[in-house]
Amino acid sequence: MRFLPFASLLLATACVPLGTPITDPNAGRAGTQKPPEYYADKTLRYSDYTYSPDVRSVQCYVGTGQPNEVFQPPVVPLGQSQGIVLEFDVLGGQSQRYTAKLIHCDVDWQPSVLTDMQFLNEINEFLITDYRVGTGTKVPYFHYRLRAPGVKISGNYLLVVQNSGGAPVVSRRLLVYENQVQVGLKPGFVVGGQERYTLQQLDFAIGYAGVDLVNPAAEVKVILRQNFRWDNAKVNLRPTFVRDAERRLEYQYFNFENAFPGLSEYRYFDTRAAQSVGLGVLHVDPRANPTAVELQPETSRQKLAYNQYQDANGQRVFESREYGNGATNADYFDVTFQLKADQLAPGPVYAFGAMTDWQLKDEFRLAYDEAKQLYTGHALLKQGYYNYDFAVAGARGAAPDEVYFEGSHQQTENQYDLLVYYRPPGTRTDLLIGYQTVGMNSRQ
Template identity: 80%
Template sequence: MRILPFLSLLSLAAACVPLGTPITSTTPGTQKPPEYYADKSLRYQDYTYSPDVRSVQCYTGTGQANEVFQPPVVPLGQSPAIVLEFDVLGEQSQRFNAKLIHCDANWQPSVLTDMQFLNEINEFLITDYRVGTGTKAPYFHYKTRAPQVKLSGNYLMVVQTPAGVPLLSRRLLVYENQVQVGLAPGIVIGGKERFTMQQLDFSVGYGSVELVNPAVEVKVVLRQNFRWDNAKYNLHPTFVRDTERRLDYQYFNFENAFPGLSEYRYFDTRSTQTVGLGVLHVNPRAVPVTTVELQQEVTRNLTAYNQYVDSNGQRVFESREYGNGATNADYADVTFQLKADQPAPGPVYVFGALSDWQLRDEFKLTYDETKQLYTGHALLKQGYYNYDFAVAGAQGTAPNEVYFEGSHYETENQYDLLVYYRPPGTRADLLIGYKAVDMNSRQ
């Protein structure tokens, strides 16, 4: 699923509109914020703790036009910085600070002190903020950069109030190339799975570094489109080639395979004066915010693959009328529609970067048996969005995106492999190797 370098998307909000209104609500502001925001305890994952915080983007600041699509992954000691941007709804600016938490390979806080991975005090006041201009929904836009660190590995960036209440957290990766990572598209060994799954073959060469018991101590994580919710963990080498100093990972039960899915659905709300792609109707005169009704979608399961360029579930923010998406893009009440002959085997959600790759109550759809239609709405910032429809499964399992989206081996996706190792006598899991590849690249 290819990235569109020039497009933008929106995200939920409006201070004059009830915040945190579930997507199932028929009128913005008639319901209390969902329970998602009730627990303020820190989670070591990408998470938003306040319904006032919207449109979060965390990416590597490369200075290029499409930098917002670059995941928060940077090499140790080099210049690209990880950038965090977000909106806070309301008419009054607030004081926030950020800090880093060093984590182990399992995303649990490590025992390192701040000075063991930082050269400065671990509290960074966010001073770059601007007010939203010419918008119905009042908000302030905040932007900050992560500081350079001394060790590779996993870091959690936390934005919080002066009282220490978390507002949002984002996972960051800092890597070094101590090992040679081989990662390439493979061929699925199976029956019908070869038409629906995508396999990644990979290896770890450690000829240039001394690793103690690498078959046990080296840990790898395989991700699709830089997501954490369906990442592959606990992958062990199938062959240890001591003479070649290489670990090979070759599986036969799809341990290293993902459903290819379909190219992501999309809609364009960069303009409130015209109807964009995927949009059925726009009412810029609606109060308190503009309303947008998207076109009715249908299931794509059991249909042929349809090729087009997408942004792998991401979104960007932009206002075509006024320019700068950071502070000129407004918020709109966006209605989603999905035609279905019968209810799905579980709750259905709008899913993607717009929901932090989580099944959030705000994006849950309701089913009307008379109309045979799933509907719901959310407040989203002007822009260009990718998304799909996901069905919730058993607790702790990845959402079922195949049910409505289908799956094809031809789909364009991005994959990356993370290689961790903890040297003997140390207390930190280092990210000693990293590689990303495109599957079915259109370039």
């Protein structure tokens, strides 16, 4: 699945969808329902998380100044001048005071023992002064924007936004890396039976000739991600071969430890226009408050052949065709998702993607009508182009099952990246000493 240039998205007549939370079908329409249990616990999580139902449309990316910058994951080399940008909306007609801070974390995303001054050159509290009110929208909101500060060492960082009472509002994971080692990441070939048609394998090796690693087999840790997601990342991957003479670690697996389901290209819908029907949309009611959007009924793709088209790898972009500038001119719509199914899935079904922080949120859970053989749910989403799919919840702690409704194909276009961590002897922190991305089935 490939990111489309932003300019192409704005000009294309066939567009892709955006995302928002889905509420209990028995509750009131979007904006009137009680806050779901997801938001009840305000305990800080060291992950991408939203702590308030009023906070929407969070984007965290590298501010390159290019039209497609919102698709760049928050990963930067140490010392890069182009910083990471965080943007979010807060529903309501009154602006609020927010501050942000950075928390340095280890490879397992637990807070490290470093003091603030060991990774920052300034006081670790940043007042968010860049905010603007939504203009001409039915749903009132304020749009906030913050550029993350530069840091002195590589590794994992959690950017946390807090309200005036000190409670967390938004947290986002940031990565700062150095290229101390040579990372060789490339698409591989799945050796197996039926798996070679459904899985995508990534082969990789790490050359450490330029850095003195004392015990690389035990001290180097790697994480492999698909489409920059954390929810299904491969962790605890150990080298299968250590070639001391060549100063090289090789990772060659035979039980699919380095393989991911290819899935399908993401579903999409376009709500950038309030007066017309976009791609993936069945009906728009501009008279409703908020504007009501009913998406085309979708069906399972589990048994279908692969269908090639360009998508945005589960991401979304905000925009208003009538007024432009999605940051403050895009309104919020009550979007209804529909999925035809002749029987109940083996678990609860959710709309899923970047719009849900790659989490199974209560707001996006779908309800099943046995008489209509239809899953439905609705969520309040900002105008834009969205990618999403449908996921089935499994056992507690297990990754969502996206294959059940989406199928899986080796031909699907996806992006992968590899993170290489190392904790030098006698130090108290895990450094991110290598980073590389690679496209699978790239069509550029």
